[in-house]
Amino acid sequence: MSLLIRKYAISADDWIELDDTAEIPSNAKIIVSLARSRAERETLSAAKAIGVRLDNTEDIAALWPELQALPLIALSFPKYSDGRAFSQARCLRERYNFKGEIRAVGDVQRDQLQFMQRCGFDAFALRADQNADECLRALGDFDLAYQRGASEDLPNVWRLRRQA
């Protein structure tokens, strides 16, 4: 199981991420692919809660009706340098005001965490080789931002200037 950071803390993971063939544990909180969430509606109903994992090629706008009630959406980084999920996250938070957890999964590594956080991710399933303390520190690499983005955790430079 990978290390999880959630809301700026190392966190026990109460969710189980499943691939498309894994057996579905009963009474657990599970994360499954979009395809599986559609195909196995019946069997999945045994789960305590269902989160959905999206490929980074999915169109959030088209899927929104299906996504809006979910407690968790996992967005994928097949390779850390493939930045499509940054856009998906902002779209979920800023356009649709999604309130559930947005979790980064896949090739999730230290040096992008703060950017992810600023796009609206609030949970990070770290790649296996990552050092959790380092990763926590990474969320504080910058104390300010020029862009507001999806999270207002960092003071925004333009707002500070407008107030001055």
Add this chain to the structure above:
Amino acid sequence: MYRYDEYDQKLVDERVAQFRDQTRRFLAGQLGEEEFRTLRLRNGLYVQRFAPMLRIAIPYGLISSKQMRMLAHIARKYDKGYGHFTTRQNIQFNWPKLEEVPDLLSDLASVQMHAIQTSGNCIRNITSDHLAGVADDELVDPRPYCELTRQWSSFHPEFNWLPRKFKFAFSASTADRAATRVHDIGVHIVRNEAGELGYTIYVGGGLGRMPMLGHKIREFLPEADLFSYCEAILRIYNLQGRRDNIHRARIKVLVKSLGPEKFTELVEAEWAQIKDSYLKLQAGDVERMRARFDVPAYADEAAADDGSFTAKLASDAKFAAWAKRNLRKHVRPGYAAVFVSLKANGVAPGDVTDSQMDALAALADEFSFGELRATHDQNLVLADVAKKDIHALWQRLSELGLATPNIGLLTDLICCPGLDFCSLANAGSIGVAQDIFDRFEDFDYQHDIGDIKLKMSGCMNGCGHHTVGHIGILGVDKSGEEWYQVTLGGSAENDAALGDRTGPSFSREDIAPAIEKIIEVYLAQRDSEAESFLATYRRVGMAPFKARLYDKASAHAEATA
């Protein structure tokens, strides 16, 4: 100058600390080679043929004397005593040691400079007109808009891991001096019929292997909507740009494959969703930014020609020849913009030594309100020189070897580092530049040829803009030998166009003679001295050039294309 406030400074300092830590982790084996590569690139650090190469941003080309002194210091301390000005208002150093780069960046931060996002698949340095603020054909000063854009794009949370690099250029004048049509986004600041300020937006230009000119996707975008519109463009690109093939990953390929109409439709639809969001500029934002730029304390009367300038023009032919090429009109009557040519014989185009940098800083302080500009043609400009001082300045520049009277002439050529430094190079472009210099040494001859832009790249990546040169030279590899393809008729200005290939390429030995033949054809064909090379080419077409280049006498030209 734009001066950092505490926030700008803090962000740059935090970036240095971040990079220092990344370097430490890499050297300690805690950060993988590939990951560190993509991170160091975002700080301008490449690993090249002989050593790392560091690219430092000079946003919209503006640099203070204090900053120039720091570059001199960097050249001395971390390099072998020189720096290289590029075509995108950056300066590159070729010899810093990886372990020392964090210190170098920290030195830069102390003078409000950085290397943030000067390479890597993210939004690069924002470039603009080197005559911004002093050009007489300018609508408004574009630099406050550039600085707003620099800040908007710096550490942008969503657009730091794009399919490929992304370059902006701004122009606010009648003449496009910023090559906006060959940028991913070209912004023209304009006024609409109602008199409101706004932007015309071009998307999808770029050089490299698939050179393309940008398409106009919006005639008029209101001033307040710049960033919502740019975010719409970048979001479409981030989500839909190709990532499977690095050579198909630029936004130009997406625009081409969707078609500009469809692409525009997607952008407009995305924009409709975000246009009234917090991304809209608020009343006062642009004004506040404008107020952050120093305005030189012009004194037109005191600056005006006291007679010395006109007298020297008449009495000193060397000075007059230089003045004819290296001065540009200033919007203020008492002043002129002075071009410092970095294209002296025997020097790689764009190269400046540490002592020249120090001397230029002193000249900027003495003659030009402490500021310099870097141009897209790899030269520098002292933009605010009092007319009465021009002769004195010329004398000093001459002593420094920085008064070559060739601005806009054949030897004011753009040239990439090629085999001398670049690991991707097929050809030694600097050597070819030298050959051309030797052949056209006679400045009277160059003056007679008149305005012409020769641009040269050592490989198809096109760092030397060859496809938009009036004459373009491209180094190609043929079974391990250097050959050169020639194109004619390109331009990166208002009449932007991609050049046409003349035909088979030329050997190293034949390339400079080939250029000479092209010039001879031009001189024979032009209808008057007033008809430029480009105009002549466009009128007469390729045929006479081809005939001369590939006639039987040129036995060395290859048999096949």
